[in-house]
Amino acid sequence: MRSALKRAVSRAGRGIRWYVRELTDESAYDRHVTHxxxxxxxxxxxxxxxxERWRTDRQERDPRQGFRCC
Structure with a gap:
């Protein structure tokens, strides 16, 4: 039973990590390298x-390319 609980907690942790990385766009570099x-x-x-420098420059040239709050 404990191993099932550990697996569930581990899976939940991986899901939360994935969600946060997607939400903050932390995974953009990984997707770019894969591409x-x-x-x-x-x-x-x-x-x-x-x-990151390339992405920031691109966003400043065309704000529609990415979210800019300011």
């Missing part, structure tokens, strides 16, 4: 910092 590797495996993958 790059799928479409062209030889394309260099940018660092997380480079990706």
């Amino acid at each position: 790059l590797r799928k479409d062209d495996p030889d394309t260099p993958v940018p660092s997380r910092r480079e990706f």
